[in-house]
Amino acid sequence: MTKRKIQAPCTEGVSESIGFLLIFTLMMAGIGLVTLYGYPLLMQQQTSADEQIMEKNMIVLQNDVKSLAYKTVPYKETSLKIGGGALTIYNSHHTPPASKITIRDANGVIFVTDFRSGDLTYSSASANTEVSLQNGAVVKRQNQGSVMLAEPRWFYDGQTKTLVINLVNLTSNGLMARDGIGTVQMALGETRFDNYDTTGLVPIYLTYTPDSVKDYSVAWDNYLRQTLGMSRNSGTPGSGTGQPLEYELPQTSRLVIKQYEVIIRSL
Template sequence: MKINEKAVSEAIGFVLILGIVISGIGLVTLYGYPVLVKEQSNTDVRNMERAMIVIQNDMKSLCFKNVPYKETALQVSGGTFEVINASDYGGYINVTNGTADFQQDYYLGALTYRSDRGTGVITLENGAVMIRQDWAAGSAMLAEPRWFYDDSTKTFVIYVMNITTDTYMAKSGMTTVRMSLEDSSTQSIPVWPGDNVTVEYTGGSSGDYSTAWENYLTGTSVGMDKTAIDGKYERTDVSKLVIKEYRIKIRDI
């Protein structure tokens, strides 16, 4: 290693390296930081999607597995998590058996997460987890409820999950969602030949999720058809309509 080091100056070298470091920091602050913030809010929304699916699973345990009480701890970051009582929510599902004898509105209630930095809104409504973007039409269903049609007995089963609370509740940070099953009821309604079961969805205060519900109701598991009236769907070839209604009380978040 015999190199001639006559023209090498430590001072110039230091200034060059410092210049590179400072311009690097400058570039990251200018272009990198906004990307980082956006990515952070995307991550928050994605974490909340998972948390909502966990809560949906807890609700399924309450409704379908005879569990009386459930609680889940979750981290709400980059937004607010709120509970809306069914009577304040305004969203409902109207079900008929195709005649005037049976027509009923089922009020839903919701659990909603709104992102602070982004535009994502995630809602758990009637056992479905859905996402939409604020100021934009359209929505998507992340986790489906368990409505089904049994073709060998021509039975159509509708599950209604009604959310009630005593007070308005909203929170961010670490929260524990405590919920219990208040009561449940089963209705069996005969559907006469030639009549169609109709379902009509009306959105509530957490936003319009009609696109998500349309895709679910007209999908393979439920198999309903759109009618001429917007937001109304019908199912042909049903002889028995079963509506199971569950009232879930959110005690605390």
């Protein structure tokens, strides 16, 4: 007995049952905390991760559309995973349209009438947000607020005073939707190319009519005014009323309007 005391003096006062209780309490507290607070947090993270993944996927799809339209690639295919929501194609004949674009000049010459882009929309099941690929741009919406994640390729060349407007419309055989893993197959349809000489100093107007429910007008308003330097004549973006917004184009001596049809073969 005396020998043992000398060998292990530091085990004095150590009780197995108290140790067991301590460890047990710690474990239970840990599990409790994770279930009560960690799990809801994790679910929230999962939703936002699903959304971010879809934002990324939409940009990939936008690049596909770019290849089809601007590089005259005939066909593109992309596999993607759609989580926490559904990807739906509302083609350009779908009513109500996501948006309508009309371009005309002050003399009443009409360049484009009621162009409907159609859109490829991801609606999140729980977060109440939508990410949409429309008219060559990727936009995100929550209620009436919206933001443009990737811009379409419209551009103004200052040296030649040329404004190039690329309108992309999505068509498909009816309404299609997909959840889970799927392949988006796209093909290039008809294209149209118009080149107008606009040196006559007549103002040109672009009218953007949003849908009253799926209202992406804030994103488009920002893009048209900040990036392309247009000025807004009438209308309020994000009003949710579906009222048209009218913009005046910057001074151009040449207006190029290109229209592309992208056919969604399957989702």
